[in-house]
Amino acid sequence: MKKSIDHLPLPKQSELRHVVEVAPASPEEAIATRRAAADCARPA
Numbered sequence: 001m002k003k004s005i006d007h008l009p010l011p012k013q014s015e016l017r018h019v020v021e022v023a024p025a026s027p028e029e030a031i032a033t034r035r036a037a038a039d040c041a042r043p044a
Helices: 010-022 027-041
Strands: none
Touching (some): 010 027
């Protein structure tokens, strides 16, 4: 199941692609990356 991420900003796209690549190898790393991404996405 693949959804288009073309509507997202480029940094977010590359970040999500990285998570997708890493996830099968390391669920923990993927979760940590997603948490960090959520923190970065919050306005300061």
